[in-house]
Amino acid sequence: MGQGWKVWSCPNVCLKFFKGLTGGTFELSAFQLVDAGDHAILKVVGDWTVSTVGEIDSEIRKLKLPDKPVVLNVTELGRMDTAGAWIIERTLSFPSEQSADGFRIEGRHDEAEALLNLVYERREDGPPHEPHRFTLIDFLARIGRVFVNFLEESADTLSFIGRVVASTLKLLTQPHKIRWTSVVSVMEEAGLDALPIVCFLSFFVGVVIAFIGATMLQQTLGSTVFTVELVGWAMMREFGVVLTGILLAGRTNSSFTAQIGSMKMRQEVDAMRTLGLDPIETLVTPRVLAMLIMTPFLTFGATLSGLLGGLIISWLALDISPILYVARLQDLVTVQNFWVGMSKSPFIALIVAIVACRQGLLVEGNVQSLGRATTASVVHAIFLIIVVDAVFAMIYMELGI
Secondary structure (H helix, E strand, C coil): CCCCCEECCCCCCCEEECCCCCCCCEEECCEEEEECCCCEEEEECEEECCCCHHHHHHHHCCCCCCCCCEEEECCCEEEECHHHHHHHHHHHHCCECCECCCEEEECCCCCHHHHHHHHHHHCCCCCCCCCCCCCHHHHHHHHHHHHHHHHHHHHHHHHHHHHHHHHHHHHHCCHHHCCHHHHHHHHHHHHHCCHHHHHHHHHHHHHHHHHHHHHHHHHHCCCCCCHHHHHHHHHHHHHHHHHHHHHHHHHHHHHHHHHHHHHHHCCHHHHHHHCCCCHHHHHHHHHHHHHHHHHHHHHHHHHHHHHHHHHHHHHHHCCCCHHHHHHHHHHHCCHHHHHHHHHHHHHHHHHHHHHHHHHHHCCCCCHHHHHHHHHHHHHHHHHHHHHHHHHHHHHHHHHCC
């Protein structure tokens, strides 16, 4: 160090000893602050590049500059890029209670002054951070944004539904243009492969309904034989189709969105348009047709499984024989209830296929958008399934069905 200089008191930056018990050598740290009387000198040592400034930045942030002019000494500075220049300029240029405005350079370096000037010219000071208080206006603005987004999403969804329905009806009038290989493949993947889990879950739902119904009927009417009618009505009219729709929304809906979204990320959809292929006819219509065919079968399987679960519990726990169970179903639970539930399945199929395909086509070129689209697809599908089921329930109630 030069004569008359003394190291400025800074506990984190002075000397850095070479790691080893012997040898007695040492090297300067990446920077060193020295008091030179009427000014201070910040001496930078070694390379200040993007590969080295990570460790330097955490230490130089702790540096407290004196209330006097600061000189930047670059005599022992090695390589420098804009990352290192930005850290130096940030440390010395910003005024504070403990630092003076600006700095000058001491020593010769081929790149230091040019890079520091470049960083200084490109610097943009952001507005001071002011804590924001959440007010009634903010609350109303948030509600307004949500409402506007809901209206825009509804309009876009209705537009997409119109395009899909028009394309599907057009292809049905020209069956030779339908990609039957894709339709059969989707029928197997989304329909046949989903049958076991749909039946398994519906079976246990039937068991739960029978248990709860038996307990309630025993406490209110003193008889458990009406559990048969409860299970029959619940599974045929509501639970069979709703459970099928929810499982398809979680399993098939997310699969469709991920498949189409991946194709959108890899620009395969754009390639289809370049080749003159309509993505609606190529990707959406086969899935819509496959779901329209398979969803009623899945609903039928779910209904039978739920009735079977109720039969087993009625037989084992309520002493209702299978013959009495089936007889009461035939006499008191009319087939009209079965068709009420089955009539909802095409609409459930349309919801699952259309929502999934639309969200897949909205995916952008990154993984984050694919994750958001998949989540939105499942949530929207489940929401619409429950809403449609409620609307049908009210319609059938008004019709007396």
